[in-house]
Amino acid sequence: MFDPTPWISKALSSEGGHMFINRGGFCLNYDNGTLSGYQPDAVKRQSIASGLPVCDASDVDPSVIFAIASRGPMIAVGRDADPHPWRAHSYAPLYAVFDAYRRAGAEIHNMPPSHVGPIIDHE
8 A cells, every 4th residue: 555654744845745636636745846646535625634735626627727837836845935926837835825715616625725816827
């Protein structure tokens, strides 16, 4: 059986480390790396229990996910965020991008709302 503990630990120790889930599977993002796969349930449970920020956008309309991902900034993982305002191809703090997904209806764990306001044009 696969044990994601080492990758969850890497994500927890990385600035901006997180887990993102959509209909295609999951990505566990950490400094200089990503672990991706299918059937995210066990990894999701373990990530949430460990305190890792998790975004489950599997029930969000794919066109909305595409809009956020293509028009919004990237998450600054293992690097400093760019100054606000954030745009496509810039790097934003994890909380700002997770807020966009939260407003779109994603299930967010271990990341309280930041109330920074919309980060991309369509919001």
